[in-house]
Amino acid sequence: MHGTRILEEADRLMTVCNSCRYCEGLCAVFPAMEMRRAFSDGDLNYLANLCHGCGACYTDCQFSPPHEFNVNVPQTLAVARNESYAAYVWPRAFSGAFARNGLVISIVAALSVAAFIFGFAAFHDRQVLFGVHTGPGAFYKLMPHNAMAALFGAAFLYAIVALFMGVRAFWRDIGEPVGMRADAGSIWQAIRDAGELRYLDGGGVGCFNEDDRPTDRRKIYHHLTFYGFGLCFASTSVATLYHYFLARQAPYPWWDLPVVLGTLGGIGLLIGPVGLLLEKWKRDPVLVDEKRLGMDVAFIVMLFLTSLTGMALLFLRATPAMGPLLALHLGVVFSLFVTMPYGKFVHGIYRFVALVRYARERRMMGHV
Amino acid sequence: MVDLKRRFDVLVIGGGNAALCAAISARRAGASVLVLEGAPKFYRGGNTRHTRNMRCAHDAATDILTGPYTEEEFWQDLLLVTGGETDEELAKFMIRESKDILNWIVEQGVRWQPSLGGTLSLGRTNSFFLGGGRAMLNALYLTAEQLGVQIIYDAEVADLHIEDGMFLAAHLKQPIDGATEIRASALVAAAGGFEANIEWLKEYWGEAADNFLIRGTPYNRGSILKMLLAKGVQDIGDPTQCHAVAIDARAPKFDGGIITRHDSVVFGIVVNKHAQRFYDEGEDIWPKRYAIWGRLVAAQPDQIAYIIFDSAVVTSFMPTLFPPIAGGTIAELAGKLELDPVALEKTITDFNAAVQPGTFDHTILDDCRTEGIMPQKTHWARKIEAAPYLAYPVRPGITFTYLGTRVNKQSRMVMKDGKPSANMFAAGEIMAGNVLGKGYAAGIGMTIGSVFGRVAGREAAKNAKN
Numbered sequence: 079m080h081g082t083r084i085l086e087e088a089d090r091l092m093t094v095c096n097s098c099r100y101c102e103g104l105c106a107v108f109p110a111m112e113m114r115r116a117f118s119d120g121d122l123n124y125l126a127n128l129c130h131g132c133g134a135c136y137t138d139c140q141f142s143p144p145h146e147f148n149v150n151v152p153q154t155l156a157v158a159r160n161e162s163y164a165a166y167v168w169p170r171a172f173s174g175a176f177a178r179n180g181l182v183i184s185i186v187a188a189l190s191v192a193a194f195i196f197g198f199a200a201f202h203d204r205q206v207l208f209g210v211h212t213g214p215g216a217f218y219k220l221m222p223h224n225a226m227a228a229l230f231g232a233a234f235l236y237a238i239v240a241l242f243m244g245v246r247a248f249w250r251d252i253g254e255p256v257g258m259r260a261d262a263g264s265i266w267q268a269i270r271d272a273g274e275l276r277y278l279d280g281g282g283v284g285c286f287n288e289d290d291r292p293t294d295r296r297k298i299y300h301h302l303t304f305y306g307f308g309l310c311f312a313s314t315s316v317a318t319l320y321h322y323f324l325a326r327q328a329p330y331p332w333w334d335l336p337v338v339l340g341t342l343g344g345i346g347l348l349i350g351p352v353g354l355l356l357e358k359w360k361r362d363p364v365l366v367d368e369k370r371l372g373m374d375v376a377f378i379v380m381l382f383l384t385s386l387t388g389m390a391l392l393f394l395r396a397t398p399a400m401g402p403l404l405a406l407h408l409g410v411v412f413s414l415f416v417t418m419p420y421g422k423f424v425h426g427i428y429r430f431v432a433l434v435r436y437a438r439e440r441r442m443m444g445h446v
Numbered sequence: 447m448v449d450l451k452r453r454f455d456v457l458v459i460g461g462g463n464a465a466l467c468a469a470i471s472a473r474r475a476g477a478s479v480l481v482l483e484g485a486p487k488f489y490r491g492g493n494t495r496h497t498r499n500m501r502c503a504h505d506a507a508t509d510i511l512t513g514p515y516t517e518e519e520f521w522q523d524l525l526l527v528t529g530g531e532t533d534e535e536l537a538k539f540m541i542r543e544s545k546d547i548l549n550w551i552v553e554q555g556v557r558w559q560p561s562l563g564g565t566l567s568l569g570r571t572n573s574f575f576l577g578g579g580r581a582m583l584n585a586l587y588l589t590a591e592q593l594g595v596q597i598i599y600d601a602e603v604a605d606l607h608i609e610d611g612m613f614l615a616a617h618l619k620q621p622i623d624g625a626t627e628i629r630a631s632a633l634v635a636a637a638g639g640f641e642a643n644i645e646w647l648k649e650y651w652g653e654a655a656d657n658f659l660i661r662g663t664p665y666n667r668g669s670i671l672k673m674l675l676a677k678g679v680q681d682i683g684d685p686t687q688c689h690a691v692a693i694d695a696r697a698p699k700f701d702g703g704i705i706t707r708h709d710s711v712v713f714g715i716v717v718n719k720h721a722q723r724f725y726d727e728g729e730d731i732w733p734k735r736y737a738i739w740g741r742l743v744a745a746q747p748d749q750i751a752y753i754i755f756d757s758a759v760v761t762s763f764m765p766t767l768f769p770p771i772a773g774g775t776i777a778e779l780a781g782k783l784e785l786d787p788v789a790l791e792k793t794i795t796d797f798n799a800a801v802q803p804g805t806f807d808h809t810i811l812d813d814c815r816t817e818g819i820m821p822q823k824t825h826w827a828r829k830i831e832a833a834p835y836l837a838y839p840v841r842p843g844i845t846f847t848y849l850g851t852r853v854n855k856q857s858r859m860v861m862k863d864g865k866p867s868a869n870m871f872a873a874g875e876i877m878a879g880n881v882l883g884k885g886y887a888a889g890i891g892m893t894i895g896s897v898f899g900r901v902a903g904r905e906a907a908k909n910a911k912n
Contacts, residue, residue: 093765093767094705094767096764096765097705097764097765097766097767098578098703098704098705099562099764100498100562100575100577100578100579100580100581100704101577101578102559102562103559103560103574103576103577104576104577115761115765134577134581135577137580137581137584138577138578138580138581138584139578139580140495140496140578140579140580140701140703141703141705144488145488145701146698147705281557281559281576281577282557282576283557290584290588291588
């Protein structure tokens with residue numbers, strides 16, 4: 079017996095699939111399944127997070143609906159995956175955040191933006207908020223750098239702690255023995271698998287989205303989003319180093335590394351999320367967890383807004399719009415950070431951990 | 447929308463591997479092609495949807511095949527499984543052609559992978575479809591559509607208009623876009639056998655056929671085969687025979703596919719409804735033993751049997767869809783199976799007493815055997831003594847039938863008078879009996895389908911152009 083109905087269904091499907099095994103060449107889920115004859119809650123949550131949702135096993139399955147065996151692995155694992163985020167969340171009290179994620183994240187985002195605008199206005203007179211500021215340190219006329227660093231440092235730290243606690247619970251549930259550490263080789267393998275989205279390709283042909291013709295579009299858009307996010311993060315990191323070690327203050331000229339990284343990342347983070355959203359709207363509902371589409375949409379929209387407000391800030395930073403735009407951008411980024419452990423962002427972390435576990439299992443079983 | 451008023455160069459009836467290979471091959475040869483698949487789209491492809499590999503000759507190991515499998519070795523294997531019931535010229539032609547099919551089928555979008563978990567014994571001889579038979583079919587359908595092959599589902603053919611061995615038109619059971627008559631210059635019949643036609647099976651098996659389970663879709667009714675034979679095409683293959691394996695009695699009547707099979711026979715004993723053993727469970731190794739048990743169970747009262755084993759061996763074989771039925775004692779197990787507990791206890795006690803010491807190895811014909819009981823268990827005999835005791839109920843699972851249309855090396859049907867048909871070709875299970883008169887070797891059905899499908903399509907296109 080399992081803790082939830084969806085895990086019961088996942089167990090039923092893994093029993094069907096384990097007596098068939100036709101899909102074992104498609105991705106990591108089925109080889110991992112074959113290493114087991116029975117499935118604990120942790121095993122099923124592990125398989126659910128290992129699944130990248132490419133849909134190939136549904137299209138290829140002779141037992142998918144309308145067949146009476148009713149085998150729908152992508153949808154079942156999508157639901158199980160989303161429920162696993164809530165099951166492992168820290169603190170537990172926030173597990174409900176996943177159920178109405180779109181609403182939660184919009185409220186947090188709206189409040190954050192409002193707080194920054196109010197904050198800027200409250201601590202300064204209106205001239206500052208709507209004034210024209212240029213040159214190094216222009217942003218800090220609205221909010222002192224140390225205050226900004228402390229606030230975002232705290233938000234970021236909180237996100238890391240909450241994510242770490244959740245992932246730790248997940249790792250304990252899926253790993254054996256309890257508290258097992260991963261080896262460097264497995265981590266490196268997982269980095270490579272995640273970095274190229276190795277398992278989001280239907281075993282080589284691409285993802286199944288709106289019909290039975292596979293495409294690489296989701297993979298490409300995800301790469302744009304992920305690496306765009308990575309570049310933006312790198313931009314902020316470089317800027318922080320500039321600030322503390324080179325005593326160079328933002329804003330930087332357009333040719334400087336933080337701006338170049340941020341602009342390239344920002345472009346990726348504009349195109350990628352839009353593409354992902356379009357693909358999501360077209361996607362065959364039979365493959366997805368329809369009840370929690372809001373969570374996916376909320377995260378994608380937040381990423382898009384982060385980039386959009388950042389780019390707007392870059393282009394309009396020498397105008398009176400700079401103040402409100404900075405408040406908007408900081409509000410969006412702040413809410414992105416604090417809601418990270420309670421939304422779609424966690425999929426990347428859990429899936430990465432599942433990939434580490436998979437790499438470890440394969441090593442233990444004597445595979446390369 | 448398909449214009450059904452026009453005359454097509456090639457009409458393909460059927461929707462599986464052979465049909466699609468024929469359609470693609472004919473289209474690539476420049477013909478206009480219409481495919482009529484009798485099943486709905488989801489169930490398209492007949493038995494192909496449940497397959498997983500193809501047996502092709504090759505002279506050297508490949509990325510996915512662990513070693514060479516020569517034409518001669520393939521031929522010897524075929525001789526062995528058919529007991530010589532094969533057309534040597536046709537079979538050797540097929541084996542030679544199979545070499546190129548390994549590449550040709552990939553050009554049609556099909557992808558290979560190394561042999562599946564649990565089938566390592568086929569790693570040298572058989573190429574496995576990545577994603578299984580339905581993935582293979584999906585790839586062929588996509589390719590066919592991209593090439594401009596017209597495909598209609600739910601298109602059941604009610605009658606064929608054939609005069610003096612010449613195909614003129616097919617008549618649809620239900621009109622499609624107002625059309626009931628489909629005209630074409632050549633016909634490729636690739637519509638399979640009659641394994642899902644219980645009434646037809648009853649002609650040979652009597653009421654016992656009611657207890658058969660059909661492993662494929664309910665659409666494999668053999669109606670095209672019947673029409674062709676009634677209109678002068680020469681038959682081949684034993685009409686009374688079908689390929690049957692033992693599958694779980696709890697499986698659905700149709701389309702349970704591969705996952706209802708049981709290959710645990712060697713790890714225990716098999717009893718009938720009277721709790722009596724009836725055949726040597728340790729006679730031979732896979733896949734031969736796999737293929738005989740359907741027929742053996744079909745010969746038992748009520749066409750039911752029970753594989754009985756104990757909890758010591760439960761992890762020795764692949765996990766099963768349906769869990770074993772368990773009992774803490776033999777009597778309790780007998781109760782759950784509705785068998786006579788006294789009889790089952792006696793059968794197992796007698797069996798255990800007859801087991802001789804030996805060294806168990808399921809990969810070879812080992813020396814674990816019984817002595818002093820009938821039937822003997824000649825290999826892998828070990829005492830059944832570790833509670834809980836376990837059982838799988840099994841019934842005959844009908845896979846395919848052997849009756850077919852005779853063809854020549856062009857895949858062209860041969861008429862009863864021995865003359866080749868003017869414009870009718872056959873490929874796949876509907877003509878498999880030419881090559882496979884008896885028995886089975888894993889993956890050979892797909893070889894027959896792809897090789898003769900490709901040939902039939904090419905020849906039909908050529909025929910239509912003349």
